[in-house]
Amino acid sequence: MLTILFDGIAYGMLLFVLACGLAVTLGLMNFVNLAHGAFAMAGGYITAVLMNRMGVPFLATLPLAFIGPAILGLVLERTLYKRLYTRSHLDQVLFSIGLVFMAVAAIDYSFGSQQQLIQLPSWLQGRVDILGVQVGLYRSFIIVICGALVVALQLILTKTRFGSRLRAAVDDPRVARGLGINVSLIFATTFAFGSGLAGLGGALGAEILGLDPTFPLKFMIYFLIVVTVGGTTSITGPFLASLLLGIADVAGKYYVPSVGAFVIYTLMIVVLVLRPQGLFERAR
Amino acid sequence: MSTNIADHVRSSLVRRGRWGIGEILFWLIAAATLYFLPERHLILNEIAIIGLFALSLDLILGYAGIVSLGHAAFFGLGAYTAGILARDGLADPLLGLGAAAIAAAILGFVTSFLVLRGSDLTKLMVTLGVALVLGEIANQASWLTGGADGLQGITMGPILGLFEFDIFGTTAYAYSLTVTFLLFIVARRIVVSPYGLSLRSIRDNPLKARAVGIPVNRRLVAVYTLAAAYAGVAGALLAQTTQFVSLDVLAFHRSADVMLVLVIGGVGYLYGGLIGAIVFKVLQDVISAWTPQYWQFWIGLILVIIVLAGRERLTERVRTLWKGVAGRTAKSPETLPKTSTREV
Numbered sequence: 001m002l003t004i005l006f007d008g009i010a011y012g013m014l015l016f017v018l019a020c021g022l023a024v025t026l027g028l029m030n031f032v033n034l035a036h037g038a039f040a041m042a043g044g045y046i047t048a049v050l051m052n053r054m055g056v057p058f059l060a061t062l063p064l065a066f067i068g069p070a071i072l073g074l075v076l077e078r079t080l081y082k083r084l085y086t087r088s089h090l091d092q093v094l095f096s097i098g099l100v101f102m103a104v105a106a107i108d109y110s111f112g113s114q115q116q117l118i119q120l121p122s123w124l125q126g127r128v129d130i131l132g133v134q135v136g137l138y139r140s141f142i143i144v145i146c147g148a149l150v151v152a153l154q155l156i157l158t159k160t161r162f163g164s165r166l167r168a169a170v171d172d173p174r175v176a177r178g179l180g181i182n183v184s185l186i187f188a189t190t191f192a193f194g195s196g197l198a199g200l201g202g203a204l205g206a207e208i209l210g211l212d213p214t215f216p217l218k219f220m221i222y223f224l225i226v227v228t229v230g231g232t233t234s235i236t237g238p239f240l241a242s243l244l245l246g247i248a249d250v251a252g253k254y255y256v257p258s259v260g261a262f263v264i265y266t267l268m269i270v271v272l273v274l275r276p277q278g279l280f281e282r283a284r
Numbered sequence: 285m286s287t288n289i290a291d292h293v294r295s296s297l298v299r300r301g302r303w304g305i306g307e308i309l310f311w312l313i314a315a316a317t318l319y320f321l322p323e324r325h326l327i328l329n330e331i332a333i334i335g336l337f338a339l340s341l342d343l344i345l346g347y348a349g350i351v352s353l354g355h356a357a358f359f360g361l362g363a364y365t366a367g368i369l370a371r372d373g374l375a376d377p378l379l380g381l382g383a384a385a386i387a388a389a390i391l392g393f394v395t396s397f398l399v400l401r402g403s404d405l406t407k408l409m410v411t412l413g414v415a416l417v418l419g420e421i422a423n424q425a426s427w428l429t430g431g432a433d434g435l436q437g438i439t440m441g442p443i444l445g446l447f448e449f450d451i452f453g454t455t456a457y458a459y460s461l462t463v464t465f466l467l468f469i470v471a472r473r474i475v476v477s478p479y480g481l482s483l484r485s486i487r488d489n490p491l492k493a494r495a496v497g498i499p500v501n502r503r504l505v506a507v508y509t510l511a512a513a514y515a516g517v518a519g520a521l522l523a524q525t526t527q528f529v530s531l532d533v534l535a536f537h538r539s540a541d542v543m544l545v546l547v548i549g550g551v552g553y554l555y556g557g558l559i560g561a562i563v564f565k566v567l568q569d570v571i572s573a574w575t576p577q578y579w580q581f582w583i584g585l586i587l588v589i590i591v592l593a594g595r596e597r598l599t600e601r602v603r604t605l606w607k608g609v610a611g612r613t614a615k616s617p618e619t620l621p622k623t624s625t626r627e628v
Contacts, residue, residue, distance in 0.1 A: 032404075032405055084592075090351050091591050091595065093408065094587055094590070094595075097543075097544075097584075098585065098588035101540075102585055104580060104581075104584075105581030106581060217536060221413075221416060224412075228409050261416070261420055262417060265420065269413045272398075272402065273398050276403065
């Protein structure tokens, strides 16, 4: 029981790291980016390829799994995404679906369609017994890293100058621009950072979520659930939403496997219908 | 003054309702392919079905401005309804079509209340969620749907008791084309009616539409239900003519594909879906003959390019070109303020 809770929390934390970049994209520029999962996949593949083909140790690949997608995100943002901020949501959806299709086929072409397996270092394998609860070492590792990231993000958002500028830009880009805040620079930075986090999440999650070319499509819905249920104006909303989602998903698959993902989708619809602005947000 | 405006609107609608030469030609050519391209009937059948599916999406997206990422829900429900009926001995195709349309319409009616709420993003998510829930149900209820193995053992009776389905797909194509054509006529009649006009005003500005007394929600529920029924019929056609249904009919990529089809053809006019279906299928055929596994990449690239190049500008240009060819530009003064093709 507690083990399931623990696994659920680890899963939820992972989802949060994967999805929080999307929360910012959606909240800041109101951009529906369905291709967010592609950045996560990029991170995952960077780790998998570095480890399996070049023998780089797992931990050393993680920074690269962050930097690679971040650069990719920055380049794409400056060249392509930037043009679509003012377009309709339909255009954004079509554009990002196009990107997903391309990413899926490109990865399939370069690495094959099989699942990518990564070999965790031995000190991260196995389980230990803490107070009678079976705890997976790798999952604890994920919880520690993601927990640290969450705290860091929260501090950056609330305590730093960049954070307050970002929040100002989220609330009202026009006024923020009028106050001399370089909104497009902030957005490019945040987009890159969000993509990097997604990449890191993809790398960390390769073991738990599985990594194959259809990754962006499989998990797109999860990211969107986190963001829409959690709301986009704070970081705590998506965080709580991803924890809930993680626990519900793990518990659901364990206790009622026949129902499957059904519960989550239904819950999402109910939440969206009752509280379209997100579960943890005051109505505006 | 008010009667004057009413007259203007009426005459404008009547003019819009007139069949142009190009349109008649389009359907004549479609009918001619029955005789001239006998070896292509299987793919033409698919084109007709996808065209009808895209047409149904156009009704809600192009005319009412409802974005949907889960239109496959209705398509899939229609396919499964028709398929299950046929498997269990009710092999009459038209009965299957009717049942599929009703089932999909009921689902559309019920879910329309969910879809009407919230922003574009909420709509995307809810429609996507509905399709996913349906896909999950079809996957789990394998006693009814065959689950991941697909629905097997469909045998169709002859259409109207007269025409047996043949292996070359000729009957199937004629059947799909006829159904698509008849439903197209109905849709065409609807969009040039005052009701269709009110939908367009809702799309362009829901607030204003409400202010001039259009019952916005009722109109949207109605068109969503109608579009769902259309999609259900398209799904039923696929199930009946291929005699197989798999979970694929409810998959996300089907919703995405139909959107792509519509976007290629152009959103907001009825031929968009049909033309898009032709272009899409031909492209898919050509690309997958060239690189069978990775055709998705090129489809994605096309999508990205279309969006970046400006979707509206492309279709607008083609349309003016087309009008020039049909020679109808000269004598159609714009009495109504021109409704732009912008949606959402």
